[in-house]
Amino acid sequence: MAIELIDAELCSGCAACVDSCPMDVIRMDPDEDVAVIRYGEDCMMCELCVVDCPEDAITVTPFAVSPPVRSWG
Numbered sequence: 001m002a003i004e005l006i007d008a009e010l011c012s013g014c015a016a017c018v019d020s021c022p023m024d025v026i027r028m029d030p031d032e033d034v035a036v037i038r039y040g041e042d043c044m045m046c047e048l049c050v051v052d053c054p055e056d057a058i059t060v061t062p063f064a065v066s067p068p069v070r071s072w073g
């Protein structure tokens with residue numbers, strides 16, 4: 001997993017996360033004036049965006065809990 005969510009309700013549109021992301025994952029939505037995930041597959045989970053967000057609006061999940069593997073037969 002990687003960056004999962006930018007909460008538009010919390011986002012103030014400061015663009016700090018856009019500036020801090022070294023992978024260019026996040027862009028500003030010009031219509032809504034909030035940050036959005038554009039290239040989530042490029043996220044390297046550095047969490048710089050989380051650290052720099054003053055509104056605590058970004059969720060990055062480095063290690064997702066996988067469902068248990070079941071075998072058949």
Ligand code: SF4
Nearest residue numbers: 021043044046047049
């Ligand atoms: S965790 Fe790092 S690479 Fe991923 S979106 Fe945030 S700043 Fe960019």
Ligand code: SF4
Nearest residue numbers: 011012014015017053
């Ligand atoms: S740093 Fe946080 S508040 Fe600022 S644009 Fe990004 S998500 Fe929104």
